Amino acid sequence: MATGDEIIRSLREALSVSPNNVPLRQHLADTLLHYGRIAEAEEEYRAALALEPDQQKLQVGLAKALFAQDKIGPAIVIIQNIIQHSLDIIAAETYLLYARLLLRQGNTEQARGEYLKAVDADPAMADATLAEQLGLQADNHLPYFHPENEGFSEEATVVEGRIRLAATEEDGVAPELDLERPKITFEDVGGMDTVKDDIRMKIIHPLTHPEIYAAYGKTIGGGILMYGPPGCGKTHLARATAGEVKARFISVGINDVLDMWLGNSERNLHEIFEQARRNTPCVLFFDEVDALGASRTDMRHSAGRHIINQFLSELDGVQASNEGVLVLGATNAPWHLDSAFRRPGRFDRIIFVPPPDPPARAAILRILLKGKPAQNVDANYLAKQTKEFSGADLKAVVDIAVEDKLREAMQKGVPGPLVTRDFQKALKQVKPSTKEWFATARNYAIYANQGGIYDDILKYLGIS
Numbered sequence: 001m002a003t004g005d006e007i008i009r010s011l012r013e014a015l016s017v018s019p020n021n022v023p024l025r026q027h028l029a030d031t032l033l034h035y036g037r038i039a040e041a042e043e044e045y046r047a048a049l050a051l052e053p054d055q056q057k058l059q060v061g062l063a064k065a066l067f068a069q070d071k072i073g074p075a076i077v078i079i080q081n082i083i084q085h086s087l088d089i090i091a092a093e094t095y096l097l098y099a100r101l102l103l104r105q106g107n108t109e110q111a112r113g114e115y116l117k118a119v120d121a122d123p124a125m126a127d128a129t130l131a132e133q134l135g136l137q138a139d140n141h142l143p144y145f146h147p148e149n150e151g152f153s154e155e156a157t158v159v160e161g162r163i164r165l166a167a168t169e170e171d172g173v174a175p176e177l178d179l180e181r182p183k184i185t186f187e188d189v190g191g192m193d194t195v196k197d198d199i200r201m202k203i204i205h206p207l208t209h210p211e212i213y214a215a216y217g218k219t220i221g222g223g224i225l226m227y228g229p230p231g232c233g234k235t236h237l238a239r240a241t242a243g244e245v246k247a248r249f250i251s252v253g254i255n256d257v258l259d260m261w262l263g264n265s266e267r268n269l270h271e272i273f274e275q276a277r278r279n280t281p282c283v284l285f286f287d288e289v290d291a292l293g294a295s296r297t298d299m300r301h302s303a304g305r306h307i308i309n310q311f312l313s314e315l316d317g318v319q320a321s322n323e324g325v326l327v328l329g330a331t332n333a334p335w336h337l338d339s340a341f342r343r344p345g346r347f348d349r350i351i352f353v354p355p356p357d358p359p360a361r362a363a364i365l366r367i368l369l370k371g372k373p374a375q376n377v378d379a380n381y382l383a384k385q386t387k388e389f390s391g392a393d394l395k396a397v398v399d400i401a402v403e404d405k406l407r408e409a410m411q412k413g414v415p416g417p418l419v420t421r422d423f424q425k426a427l428k429q430v431k432p433s434t435k436e437w438f439a440t441a442r443n444y445a446i447y448a449n450q451g452g453i454y455d456d457i458l459k460y461l462g463i464s
Contacts, residue, residue, distance in 0.1 A: 001013060002125045004031075004034075004035040006406065008028065008031055008032060008037070010359035010410070010413070011024070011027060011028040011031060011410075011415050012028065012129065012242075013394040013458050014409060014413060014414070014415055015028060017192060017414065017415065018373070018415045019325045020051060021373060021415055022048050022051050022052045022055070022058075022372070023372070023402050023405075023406055024369060024409065024415055025044055025047060025048040025404065026044075026045075026048050026057065026058055026061065027052075027337045027339040027406055029044035029045045029058075029065075031045060032375075033061065033064060033065055033068070033218070034198050035224075038065050038068045038069055039065075039069070041061070041065045042062060042065040042066065042069070044059045045062035045065055046062065048273070049062065050370065052371050054086065054091075056082055056094070056157075057091075059081070060078075060079070060080050060082070060097060061267065062078060062099075063075040063078040063079050063097060063128075065096060066078070067097065067100065067104075072104050072105055073099055075106065076098075076101050076102070077096075077292065079094060079097060079098045079101060079140050080098075080423060080459065082094055083095075083098070083298050084178050085127065086182075089230075089231060089392050089395075090121075091121075092118045092119075092122035092124075092125045093118070093122075093125065094113065094118075095114045095115070095117045095118035095121065095125075096114075096118035096125045096127070096247070098111075098114045099111045099112070099115035099118060099130065100130065101135070102114060102191055103130070103133060103134065108134060108135070110255075111134055111174075111178070112134045112135065112136065112269060114254045114255075115127075115130060115131065115134055115136070117255075123175070129161070133301065135406065138252065142196065146343060159283075161342075164249065166401075171394070176271075176275060177250050177251070177252065177256060177275060178251075178252070178274060179248045179249070179250060179275075179279060179282075180239070180248065180249040180250070181244070181248065182239040182240065182242045182243035183243055183251070184236075184239055184240045184243045184293065185240055185243045185244045185294075186240050186241075186244050187235055188240055188243075188362075189233065189240045189413055190356060190360035190361050190362070190363025190364050190367075191356050191357050191360025191361075191363065192233070192356070194235065195226070195237065195351055195352075195353055196237075196387075197202060197236075197240065198224070198278050198349060198351050199224060199241050199351070202224055202349050203224065203241060203245070203283075203326045203328075204241070204244055204245050204448070206218065206340075207245045207247070207281055207326075208245065208349050212394065214346050222320055223315060223326075223327035223328070223329065223346055223347040223348065223349070224327070224328050224329070224347065224349045224350075224351055225242040225289070225328075225330075225331065225337070225341070225342070225347035225349070225350050225351065226238070226329065226330045226331075226351050226353045227330070227331050227332070227333075227334040227350065227351070227352060227353075228332070228352055228353035228354055228355075228437075229354075229355060229390055229433070229434040229437035229438070229441075230332050230390065230392070230437065231390035231391055231392025231393065231433060231434075232353050232355050232356065232390045232391060232392075232434070233356070233391050234287075234330035234353050235251075235285070235287060235330060236391075237353065238251075238283065238285040238328045238330065239251075239285075241283055241326075241328065242283040242285075245281060245283075247281040247282055247283050247287065248278075248279045248283070248286065249283045250272070250275065250276055250280070250282060250283070250284050251287065251370040252272055252284065252285065252286045252387075253288070254288060254425070255291060256268065256272065257269050257272070257292055257307070258292075258307075263398040265307050265310075266306055266307060266308075266310040269292075269307065269310050269311060269314060270310065270314060270319075273314040273320075273322075273325070274320070276285055276325045277320055277321070277322065277324075277325055280324030281325075281326065281421050282324065282326065283326045283327075283328060283409055284325055284326065284327050284328070285328045285329075285330070286327070286328070286329045286330070286419065287330050288327035288330070288331060288332070288335065289330060289331050289341075289347075290333050290334070290336040290337045292308070292311060292334075293388065299448070308340075310339055310347065311341075312340055312341070315327065315341070315346045315347075316345060316346070327347070328340075328422060329347055334350065334453075334454075335444045335448060342453070350453060351454035352457060354456075354460050355388055355389060355390050355432070355434045356389075356390070356391060356394075358380075358384055360381070360443070361386050361389060361394060361444040362379040362380050362383035362384035363379075364384070364391050365382055365394055365395050365398070365423075366379050368394065368395055368398045369377070369398065369418070372398075372418060373415065373416075373417045373418060374418040375416060375417035375418065375419055376419065376420070377418060377420050377423065378418060378420045379418065382420065382423050382427075385424070385433075386428060387430045387432070388432035388434050388435060389430075389434070390432070390433055390434050392433065392463075393430055393431075393432055393433050393434075396430050397423060397426045397427055397430050398423070398426075400429055401418060401422040401423045401425070401426040403420065404422065404425065404426065405418055405422055438461065442457070442461060442463075443457075444456070445457040445461070445463070446463070
């Protein structure tokens with residue numbers, strides 16, 4: 001069996017033949033990290049990132065190498081950049097690493113939230129030692145001061161699994177989220193023509209032709225709710241919308257709003273809207289908006305209802321005008337959203353974002369193959385073979401094909417280009433993740449389709 005030194009030596013030899021082969025360089029960096037050669041691993045990750053600066057796995061690898069050398073600050077900057085700006089699905093291990101970094105920095109409360117996100121995304125990420133350090137029970141990840149545990153104060157309230165206490169003036173600081181200037185536009189989004197047209201009518205045309213809308217008494221603003229299976233590009237589309245109109249972009253997650261102190265969540269939400277109002281035109285994007293706007297009839301605690309009421313008040317512009325604030329929301333479960341959000345002036349346009357169609361799948365595959373050693377890959381053919389695949393599913397296919405090719409290169413000692421048959425082989429290992437979502441959505445579309453809100457799902461499924 002080859003030793004670590006022998007494996008690393010063979011990888012370096014292969015890399016000398018193909019120095020710009022990013023997957024091969026990443027494999028070398030991962031191997032160096034595994035065998036404790038941390039400084040060398042850092043050097044290889046940086047070299048690979050010079051070739052593909054937006055590759056999430058490389059960024060996480062570099063952050064791991066920095067963490068191993070106790071370079072906490074630089075590692076945190078890398079992870080924060082991934083979470084705030086990545087166009088890909090954030091891997092569970094990224095959140096787990098962020099939790100470890102935050103804990104080392106002494107930010108236990110935020111570390112707890114990132115750890116819970118990691119475990120929610122992938123239960124295999126659970127770490128009993130880390131959970132104990134964060135004040136969580138290893139078996140169910142509830143805070144030690146949860147009502148089911150000893151020592152819980154009856155003055156506290158639990159909302160979305162978080163402990164919320166009465167706030168004082170000194171507790172917490174209102175968020176100031178990153179203002180992005182997305183460079184991508186609709187040209188960088190494959191397919192989705194119907195969705196793009198709806199967004200143009202609601203958001204883009206009012207900004208580019210304000211005089212026409214003013215003539216009809218229409219203000220610039222309002223909200224669009226995008227729903228559909230996970231991994232189908234809702235976040236990517238939101239960023240492209242901001243890029244299309246050269247507007248600022250603020251991405252809001254549940255952790256940016258919810259706070260352990262009563263009253264702080266409402267204040268956080270208000271300050272986020274205020275930041276958008278100060279920076280118009282601005283696209284304010286709420287990911288997983290159902291987590292903040294769940295149906296009030298399903299809530300046992302008044303604190304959750306207060307957050308929803310605050311959200312509705314901000315959408316209505318009760319305290320300040322929302323002129324020039326363009327609100328986009330994304331959810332995988334629109335049936336959990338309080339119906340009040342769908343009234344005129346709020347999320348009054350509901351848009352179904354289906355899995356990509358064949359032209360869109362081909363475009364996604366071409367994007368995923370950029371910078372990789374590919375030779376005559378027939379993206380159109382592969383698109384026809386991937387019906388119901390989400391963008392995330394297609395990325396999984398490409399990842400598997402690359403891993404298999406790396407394994408083959410290690411055996412032969414010479415890296416070879418990716419070809420169509422490599423992806424045909426990988427397709428046998430990936431099933432479309434959207435099927436499970438449609439199984440649930442179908443029931444809502446048939447039995448809870450008040451006002452025809454889910455007609456697009458029925459149309460997509462071919463149900464009259």
